[in-house]
Amino acid sequence: MSKIVLAIGGNAIIKEGQKGTIEEQQQNLVESAGPVLDLMEQGHTVVITHGNGPQVGNTLIRGEMAKSVIPEYPLHVYGAETQGNIGYLIQQIFKNEMVKRNINKTIATVVTQSVVSSDDPAFQSPTKPIGPFYSEEDMEKIVAERNLTFVEDAGRGYRRVVASPKPVRIVEKEAIETLLNNGISVVSTGGGGIPVIENNGKLEGIEAVIDKDFASALLAAEINADFLFILTGVEQVAINFGKPNQENLAEMTVEDALRYMEEGQFPKGSMGPKIEAAILFLQKGGKNVIITSIDKLQDAVEGKTGTRIVQ
Numbered sequence: 001m002s003k004i005v006l007a008i009g010g011n012a013i014i015k016e017g018q019k020g021t022i023e024e025q026q027q028n029l030v031e032s033a034g035p036v037l038d039l040m041e042q043g044h045t046v047v048i049t050h051g052n053g054p055q056v057g058n059t060l061i062r063g064e065m066a067k068s069v070i071p072e073y074p075l076h077v078y079g080a081e082t083q084g085n086i087g088y089l090i091q092q093i094f095k096n097e098m099v100k101r102n103i104n105k106t107i108a109t110v111v112t113q114s115v116v117s118s119d120d121p122a123f124q125s126p127t128k129p130i131g132p133f134y135s136e137e138d139m140e141k142i143v144a145e146r147n148l149t150f151v152e153d154a155g156r157g158y159r160r161v162v163a164s165p166k167p168v169r170i171v172e173k174e175a176i177e178t179l180l181n182n183g184i185s186v187v188s189t190g191g192g193g194i195p196v197i198e199n200n201g202k203l204e205g206i207e208a209v210i211d212k213d214f215a216s217a218l219l220a221a222e223i224n225a226d227f228l229f230i231l232t233g234v235e236q237v238a239i240n241f242g243k244p245n246q247e248n249l250a251e252m253t254v255e256d257a258l259r260y261m262e263e264g265q266f267p268k269g270s271m272g273p274k275i276e277a278a279i280l281f282l283q284k285g286g287k288n289v290i291i292t293s294i295d296k297l298q299d300a301v302e303g304k305t306g307t308r309i310v311q
């Protein structure tokens with residue numbers, strides 16, 4: 001049986017066009033639970049990591065709008081809030097589905113910190129899209145009033161961006177491994193982990209949102225996972241994505257991936273980080289990394305679909 005890390009995109013939990021109500025997120029998670037429970041039923045050890053881009057941006061706005069009555073919190077605390085919030089939804093929905101299917105397993109969320117370097121150049125240039133999508137007109141109104149940075153996000157509208165340093169260490173790695181070794185399925189490293197720096201040996205939260213694909217790759221390598229599945233909105237990675245000559249790829253070497261990246265085939269705010277994360281996993285000794293959609297997970301485990309990135 002295999003140890004499998006499943007990285008679920010934040011945009012799978014709040015889908016395009018949805019506002020992000022709890023009911024919407026619950027429904028999306030019910031849909032995601034089936035294929036993951038299939039793997040648990042087959043005896044695989046499963047770690048679920050998840051994005052938090054939409055949720056952490058919404059939490060930030062909530063804090064900003066309420067600041068005349070209650071204190072605002074730093075972004076890393078909002079990151080922690082989203083781990084608790086999303087972890088709770090996953091635990092409850094998965095447990096309910098397990099009971100229905102007679103799967104006798106426990107699932108638990110680990111609040112996870114990811115160490116980043118305070119010198120990471122990412123602190124000087126924000127790239128991570130968070131929160132809702134805005135029209136160009138609405139975005140321009142906000143920019144005229146406030147010193148915020150936005151980017152166009154993969155043809156879906158404009159989103160606010162924040163710094164996204166690279167994770168270098170998962171603080172709670174031992175806790176995660178202990179749970180896994182005791183047969184408990186784990187939700188961890190949500191939103192890439194809460195960003196912290198080490199200052200004279202002490203951990204301190206820092207204003208950023210880490211890319212969950214990089215953090216998932218790091219976690220997967222650190223716990224010696226057999227498989228890393230990066231689950232997103234497409235069954236396969238493509239070149240010429242969205243164009244009449246789109247070509248879906250079943251396999252891609254690191255060399256090809258780097259060349260396609262140079263050609264601009266994988267945008268920075270969407271597919272780019274997933275490809276880089278896949279490469280990171282392989283560079284750290286990982287063997288199997290596949291990008292696919294959650295509904296195709298079982299087929300991808302059986303090698304029938306998805307895009308496998310290889311050395």
Ligand SMILES: Nc1ncnc2c1ncn2[C@@H]1O[C@H](COP(=O)(O)OP(=O)(O)O)[C@@H](O)[C@H]1O
Nearest residue numbers: 009010011232233234237238241265269270271
């Ligand atoms: N070359 C490509 N091949 C496949 N999908 C691509 C490509 N370039 C951009 N995309 C888009 O990127 C999306 C994945 O990025 P995103 O939605 O930001 O990730 P997440 O699932 O982690 O929220 C895909 O669903 C697809 O719409």
Ligand SMILES: NC(=O)OP(=O)(O)O
Nearest residue numbers: 010051052053191212
């Ligand atoms: N933190 C993070 O990478 O979230 P998304 O997957 O939602 O962008």
